[in-house]
Amino acid sequence: MSGFDYAARMDQARRELTGSDIDVLLVSVGSDLPYLTGYEAMPLERLTIAVVPREGDPVLVVPELEAPRVDRVPGVFTVQPWGETEDVIEIVAGLVGGAGKAMIGDQTWSVFLLELQRALPHTAFRSARPLTEALRVIKEPAEIELLRRAGASADVVAGLLAQHTFAGKAEAVVSREVSEMLEANGTDVAEFAIVASGPNGASPHHEPGERVIGEGDGIVIDFGGTVGGYGSDTTRNFHVGEPSARYMEVHEVVRAAQKAAIVTARPGVAAQDVDRAARRVITDSGYSEFFIHRTGHGIGLDTHEDPYIVEGNGQVLQPGMAFSIEPGVYLPGEFGVRIEDIVVCTENGVDRMNRSSRRIAVVG
Amino acid sequence: MSGFDYAARMDQARRELTGSDIDVLLVSVGSDLPYLTGYEAMPLERLTIAVVPREGDPVLVVPELEAPRVDRVPGVFTVQPWGETEDVIEIVAGLVGGAGKAMIGDQTWSVFLLELQRALPHTAFRSARPLTEALRVIKEPAEIELLRRAGASADVVAGLLAQHTFAGKAEAVVSREVSEMLEANGTDVAEFAIVASGPNGASPHHEPGERVIGEGDGIVIDFGGTVGGYGSDTTRNFHVGEPSARYMEVHEVVRAAQKAAIVTARPGVAAQDVDRAARRVITDSGYSEFFIHRTGHGIGLDTHEDPYIVEGNGQVLQPGMAFSIEPGVYLPGEFGVRIEDIVVCTENGVDRMNRSSRRIAVVG
Numbered sequence: 001m002s003g004f005d006y007a008a009r010m011d012q013a014r015r016e017l018t019g020s021d022i023d024v025l026l027v028s029v030g031s032d033l034p035y036l037t038g039y040e041a042m043p044l045e046r047l048t049i050a051v052v053p054r055e056g057d058p059v060l061v062v063p064e065l066e067a068p069r070v071d072r073v074p075g076v077f078t079v080q081p082w083g084e085t086e087d088v089i090e091i092v093a094g095l096v097g098g099a100g101k102a103m104i105g106d107q108t109w110s111v112f113l114l115e116l117q118r119a120l121p122h123t124a125f126r127s128a129r130p131l132t133e134a135l136r137v138i139k140e141p142a143e144i145e146l147l148r149r150a151g152a153s154a155d156v157v158a159g160l161l162a163q164h165t166f167a168g169k170a171e172a173v174v175s176r177e178v179s180e181m182l183e184a185n186g187t188d189v190a191e192f193a194i195v196a197s198g199p200n201g202a203s204p205h206h207e208p209g210e211r212v213i214g215e216g217d218g219i220v221i222d223f224g225g226t227v228g229g230y231g232s233d234t235t236r237n238f239h240v241g242e243p244s245a246r247y248m249e250v251h252e253v254v255r256a257a258q259k260a261a262i263v264t265a266r267p268g269v270a271a272q273d274v275d276r277a278a279r280r281v282i283t284d285s286g287y288s289e290f291f292i293h294r295t296g297h298g299i300g301l302d303t304h305e306d307p308y309i310v311e312g313n314g315q316v317l318q319p320g321m322a323f324s325i326e327p328g329v330y331l332p333g334e335f336g337v338r339i340e341d342i343v344v345c346t347e348n349g350v351d352r353m354n355r356s357s358r359r360i361a362v363v364g
Numbered sequence: 365m366s367g368f369d370y371a372a373r374m375d376q377a378r379r380e381l382t383g384s385d386i387d388v389l390l391v392s393v394g395s396d397l398p399y400l401t402g403y404e405a406m407p408l409e410r411l412t413i414a415v416v417p418r419e420g421d422p423v424l425v426v427p428e429l430e431a432p433r434v435d436r437v438p439g440v441f442t443v444q445p446w447g448e449t450e451d452v453i454e455i456v457a458g459l460v461g462g463a464g465k466a467m468i469g470d471q472t473w474s475v476f477l478l479e480l481q482r483a484l485p486h487t488a489f490r491s492a493r494p495l496t497e498a499l500r501v502i503k504e505p506a507e508i509e510l511l512r513r514a515g516a517s518a519d520v521v522a523g524l525l526a527q528h529t530f531a532g533k534a535e536a537v538v539s540r541e542v543s544e545m546l547e548a549n550g551t552d553v554a555e556f557a558i559v560a561s562g563p564n565g566a567s568p569h570h571e572p573g574e575r576v577i578g579e580g581d582g583i584v585i586d587f588g589g590t591v592g593g594y595g596s597d598t599t600r601n602f603h604v605g606e607p608s609a610r611y612m613e614v615h616e617v618v619r620a621a622q623k624a625a626i627v628t629a630r631p632g633v634a635a636q637d638v639d640r641a642a643r644r645v646i647t648d649s650g651y652s653e654f655f656i657h658r659t660g661h662g663i664g665l666d667t668h669e670d671p672y673i674v675e676g677n678g679q680v681l682q683p684g685m686a687f688s689i690e691p692g693v694y695l696p697g698e699f700g701v702r703i704e705d706i707v708v709c710t711e712n713g714v715d716r717m718n719r720s721s722r723r724i725a726v727v728g
Contacts, residue, residue, distance in 0.1 A: 042569060045470075045661075045668050065657040068567035068696075084658045085675050106409075110477040111470035111491045127475045203432035205406060293429040294448045297409075304409050311449050332432075 003142060006076045009036050009135060010058060016131045017054040023099035025052040025128055026092070026116075030107030031301035032132045034229065037077055039070050047088045047112050050077060051095040059095055061088065093119040103128035133306045138320035143300060144344050144351075146230035147322055151342050151353030153186035154224060154232040158356035160185075161221060165364050166213045167240050171195040175208035178223050187225035187232065191303065194222040194235075201336030204293055204328060215241050218335040219363075220328075224303065231303045233324050234354045235340035238361045250287070250329050251337045251360050257281035257327040258339045258358070261295055261309075265325065266349045271313040278327040279311075287329045296324040299342055321345040322353075367506060370402050370440045373499060374422060380495045381418040387463035389416040389492055390456075390480075394471030395665035396496045398593065401441055403434050411452045411476050414441060415459040423459055425452065457483040467492035497670045502684035507664060508708050508715075510594035511686055515706050515717030517550035518588060518596035522720035524549075529728050530583060531604050535559040535572035542587050551589035551596065555667065558586040558599075565700030568657055568692060579605050582699040583727075584692075588667065595667045597688050598718045599704035602725045614651070614693050615701045615724050621645035621691040622703045622722070625659055625673075629689065629707060629714045635677040642691040643675075651693045660688040663706055685709040686717075 013036060017025060027033045028049040034040040037060065041048035046063040057078055062070060064081040072079065080095075082088045093116065096102060102120075104113060105128045117125060139147070160181055166174060172195075179190035196206035198217040206220075213219060217240045224233040237251060257278040264277035275295040282291045296309035299322050307315050309323055321344070328338030339358050343350035377400060381389060391397045392413040398404040401424065405412035410427040421442055426434060428445040436443065444459075446452045457480065460466060466484075468477060469492045481489060503511065524545055530538060536559075543554035560570035562581040570584075577583060581604045588597040601615060621642040628641035639659040646655045660673035663686050671679050673687055685708070692702030703722050707714035 065568040069569055069571055083656070104474050104478075106473055106475035108474040109470055110468050110472040110474055110489075111493065113474040113477055114468075114489060114491055125474075125478060127478055129475065204429040205433055207433055292447075 004038065004140070006036065006038050006073050010052070010076050012135055013052060013131065014054065016134060017052070020131070022101045022103050022131070023054055024096050024102045025131060026050070026096070026102055026108070027052065027105040027128065027132075028108040028112065030105055031305070032105045032128065032136075035132070035136055035301055038073055042066060047092070049092055049108070049112070051092060061092055061095070089115045089119050092116060096120055096123060099123050101126070103131055105132070129306075136300055137298065137306045138318060139300060139322050139344065140320075143230060144320070144322065146228040147232075147299070147342060147344065147353050150187060150225065150227040150230055150232035151234070153182060153227065154234045155354055155356040156185040157181045157223065158234060158236050158354075161236065161238065162357065162361035162363065166217075166219060166238060167215060167364055168212060170210050170212050171197055171200070171208035172210065174213065174221075178221060179225070182223065182225045186227065188227050190223075190225040191231065192222070192224060194220065196220045196336065198335060199333050202330040202332045202334065204330060204336065204338065213240060218243065218247055218337065220336050220338055222338065222340060229301055231299050232353070233299055233303055233340060233342055234356070235326055235338045236356065236358070236361065237337050237339065238363050240363055242362060243360055247335060247337070248360065250331070250335075253282060253285040253287060254327055254329055254337045254339050255358055258325055258341070261325045261327065262341070262343060262350060262352075265317060265343060265345060267318055267345060267347065269317050271307045271309050271315045271317060272311050274309045274317075274325065275311050278325070282327060282329060290329045290331055291327060292330055293328065296326050298323045317345050319345050319347055368402065368504070370400065370437050373400050374416070374440050376499055377416060377495065378418065380498060381416070384495070386465045386467050386495070387418055388460050388466045389495060390414070390460070390466055390468040390472070391416065391492065391496075392469050392472040392476065394469055395669070396469045396492065396500070399496070399500055399665055402437055406430060411456070413456055413472070413476070415456060425456055425459070453479045453483050456480065460484055460487060463487050465490070467495055469496070493670075500664055501662065501670045502682060503664060503686050503708065504684075507594060508684070508686065510592040511596075511663065511706060511708065511717050514551060514589065514591040514594055514596035515598070517546060517591065518598045519718055519720040520549040521545045521587065522598060522600050525585060525600065525602065526721065526725035526727065530577045530581075530602060531579060531728055532576060534574050534576050535561055535564070536574065538577065538585075539572035542585060543589070546587065546589045550591065552591050554587075554589040555595065556586070556588060558584065560584045560700065562699060563697050566694040566696045566698065568694060568700070568702065577604060582607065582611055582701065584700050584702055586702065586704060593665055595663050596717070597663055597667055597704060597706055598720070599690055599702045600720065600722070600725065601701050601703065602727045604727055606726060607724055611699060611701070612724065614695070617646060617649040617651060618691055618693055618701045618703050619722055622689055622705070625689045625691065626705070626707060626714060626716075629681060629709060630712060631681055631683055631709060633681050635671045635673050635679045635681060636675050638673045638681075638689065639675050642689070646691060646693060654693045654695055655691060656694055657692065660690050662687045681709045683709050683711050
C-alpha cells in the first residue's frame with residue numbers, strides 16, 4: 001500500500017466534489033479509505049472516518065488508541081484522535097457542519113449512519129459509490145502491476161494443484177493447503193480458497209467442509225489473495241480419475257463461454273455484453289438455467305468491486321478496468337464447473353492476469 | 365456453530381419485538397445473524413438479510429448462488445433466494461411492508477440502509493443493538509464452554525511463548541508464529557496476533573511489521589482466535605533479556621490494576637466501576653495519562669461486543685456476561701505493557717477463562 005500518490009487521489013476526490021452538489025465525503029471501513037489515504041480503518045465498534053469537505057482540509061477521525069497506527073501522509077489529511085469517553089458522533093457532526101448533502105462510504109456500519117442522521121437532521125446522505133468508483137475503477141499502472149503479481153502467484157498454485165493429491169482429504173484440509181501454497185509462492189495474504197467437491201461443486205460459494213474427496217469427484221477450486229493489497233481470484237477444475245463424458249461436455253461448454261466473454265471484452269463494449277457473450281454459449285448448449293450468477297466482478301483493493309459484468313449494467317468498459325470472467329454451470333446433486341480469470345482492459349482487448357492451463361486437471 | 369437452540373433464540377427475539385413498538389428486525393452481516401439462525405452472511409456486495417417480523421415467519425433473503433450454503437433450520441426461518449438481475453431492495457421492502465419502525469443490525473452496510481430508507485420512506489430505522497444485545501449479552505452454558513476452550517488454547521500458546529525465541533525476528537514473523545501456534549493447539553481459527561516490540565509497544569493496536577526484535581525490547585503480544593465461533597483474547601508481556609527497573613515498575617502497576625478490576629467485577633457492579641478500579645491503581649501510581657483506553661469489552665461471537673468496561677457505562681454486570689479486563693500503560697517512544705484476560709461473571713465474582721502466568725516472561 002505504499003508508493004501511491006495519495007495527495008493526487010485526494011485532490012481528484014475533491015475535484016469530483018467540486019463538480020457536484022455534494023458538500024462532504026465521509027469514508028470509513030472498506031477500501032475507499034486506504035485508496036485515498038493509505039490507512040485502513042479497523043472494522044470494529046470504535047468509529048474511524050475520514051471527513052473530506054469540498055473545501056478545507058480532510059480530517060481523519062480515529063480512536064486515540066489507534067492513532068499511533070496511522071502513517072501520516074503530509075498534505076493529504078490531518079489526524080483527529082478521539083478518546084474513549086468522547087462522543088465521536090458529535091466530533092464528526094461538528095466537522096460535517098451545515099452540509100446539505102453528504103456522501104458516505106458503502107461499507108460504513110449502519111449504526112454510525114443512523115447516529116449521524118440523528119445528529120445532522122438537515123443533511124441528506126447518499127452512497128459514496130459514484131464518486132469513489134470514478135476514482136478506483138480505472139487502475140493506475142502500479143495497481144495493474146500488483147494485480148499481475150497476485151495473478152502470477154495464483155497461477156503458480158494452479159500449476160502445483162494439477163500435480164497435487166486430493167483423494168482421501170477433506171475439503172477444508174485442501175482449502176488450508178491452497179492458502180499455504182499461495183503464501184509460499186508470492187501472495188502476501190491468502191484471502192479465500194473455495195474447495196467444492198463432488199455435488200458440493202454445484203454450490204458456487206461453497207464453504208469447504210468435512211466432505212472427504214474421493215475417486216470420481218470433480219473439484220472446483222476458487223482461490224485468491226493479495227499482493228500489496230491487490231487481489232487475485234481464479235478458478236480451476238480438477239477431477240479425481242478420468243471424468244465422465246458429461247463432465248467433460250459441461251467443462252467444454254464453460255471453457256467456450258469463458259473464451260467468448262474474453263474475446264468480447266474491449267473498450268467501448270458494455271459490461272452486460274460480456275455477460276451476454278458467455279451466457280449465449282451456455283444457453284445454446286442447453287444449460288442456461290444452471291448458470292446462476294453473473295459473469296464477473298471488478299477487482300482491485302476489493303475482491304468484488306466495479307465494474308460488475310452482469311445483465312443490466314450498461315457501463316462501458318475502458319482501458320484500465322480490471323475484472324473477473326467466470327462463467328459456470330452448476331448441476332444440483334451432481335457437480336459444478338467454473339473457469340475464472342482476471343483480465344485488465346487494454347486499448348484493444350484485455351490483458352490476462354491468469355495464464356495457467358484452463359483444462360481439466362486429472363488428479364489423484 | 366451447531367448445537368444451539370436457534371428456534372428458542374428466534375422466539376426470544378420475537379418476544380422482544382412483541383414487548384416493543386418495533387415492527388420488524390432486519391439482520392445482515394455480523395454476528396447477530398449467526399446467533400439467531402446459525403448462518404453467517406458473506407460480507408460482500410450481494411445483500412443477505414433476515415427479515416424478522418413481530419408477527420409472521422422470519423425470512424432469510426439470500427443471493428441465489430449462496431442459497432446452497434444455508435443450513436436450513438426447520439421452524440426458524442424460510443429461505444428466499446434472489447437472482448442476480450433481481451432488485452433485492454424491492455424484495456426486502458415488500459417483506460417489511462408497512463412497518464412504521466424497523467431495527468437494523470449495526471454492521472449492515474450503509475449502502476443497503478440508504479436504499480431501504482429510500483424504498484421505505486415511512487419506516488423509521490434504528491439500531492438493533494438494544495434488542496440483539498439483550499439476547500447475546502448473557503451467555504448460555506454452551507457458549508461459556510466454547511469461551512473456556514478458546515481461552516485454554518490461548519493459555520497453551522502463552523506458555524509456549526514464554527519459552528520462545530524472539531531476538532532477530534521481525535514482529536510480523538512472530539505474529540505468524542503465534543497464529544500457527546493457536547491453530548496447532550486447539551483454536552479453530554486464529555483471528556489476530558498483535559506483536560508490538562520496543563517503542564511499538566506504546567501503540568495498543570500496533571500492526572506487526574518489519575521491526576526486528578532485539579535485546580532489551582519489551583514485547584506486548586495480544587492474540588486470540590475462535591473455537592466454535594467463540595473467541596479468546598489475551599495479552600502477555602515478554603522481554604528480551606532482563607527488564608529495566610522502570611519496565612518492571614510499570615508492569616507491576618498494570619498487574620495490580622488488572623487484579624483490582626478482576627476482584628471488583630461481580631453481579632450488581634456497574635461496568636464503569638470495573639474500569640474505575642483499574643484506573644485508580646494506575647492513576648495512584650502516576651501513569652493515568654498513559655492508560656489511553658477502556659478497561660475491557662464483552663466477547664462472544666464478536667471479539668468486541670457488550671458489555672463495554674468503560675467510564676460512562678452504568679450497565680450492571682450479571683452472571684453470564686463475558687468480557688476482557690485489560691488495563692495498559694503506554695509510554696510513547698519507550699514501551700508499553702498490557703495484561704488481558706477474559707472473565708465470565710458468575711453468581712459471586714468472575715470465572716477466569718485465562719490462567720497463564722501474568723508475570724513478565726524473560727525470553728531470548
